[in-house]
Amino acid sequence: MCPQSGLRPYSHPARWARLEDEGPFLLAKQLGLLDRHAGLVIMYTLGNLSFAIWMLRAFIAEIPAEIEDAALVDDCSRWSILSRVVLPLVGPGLAATAVFCFIMSWNEFLFAFLFTGREAKTAPVAIAGFITALGIRWGEMSAAGTMVVAPVLAFAILVRRQLVRGMTLGGVNG
Secondary structure, eight states: OOTTTSSOTTOOHHHHHHHHHOSHHHHHHHTTOTTOHHHHHHHHHHHHHHHHHHHHHHHHHTSOHHHHHHHHHTTOOHHHHIIIIIHHHHHHHHHHHHHHHHHHHHHOOHHHHHHOSSSSOOHHHHHHTTEETTEEOHHHHHHHHHHHHHHHHHHHHHTHHHHHHHHHHHTOOO
């Protein structure tokens, strides 16, 4: 017992009520985002944001400050420095980050399974639906799996040059 409050440690009822009401599923339910595409977009954005910031930080940190200083001397505004100097130099890193975030969102199963039903079902959840109590429908599952992999492969092929440059630039420390 806590002598000051007369309560046992960690047993405050208001504290437990707040903990029960918090959480991604209940929050999505209260906001009306269950089984909605907007709910998945928000979850995937929040899930990938920290990874994207961490990955892009390495690429931006490699840009020498002298380049930005030279652009300031040339009377560029901060916006034009970002759009004309920094973004072209970070392009390969943006491509690599975009590919990884796309693949992580495209293949994600857990959030899509927990937060969707019939209206906003994603491809991995739909493919898992081919496993039934009567057996596994291998033909349909293979065809669907091929169709799901195709956009990821096409996207990776389109940005392969930037992806290779981005992967090599981000790992080199001078």
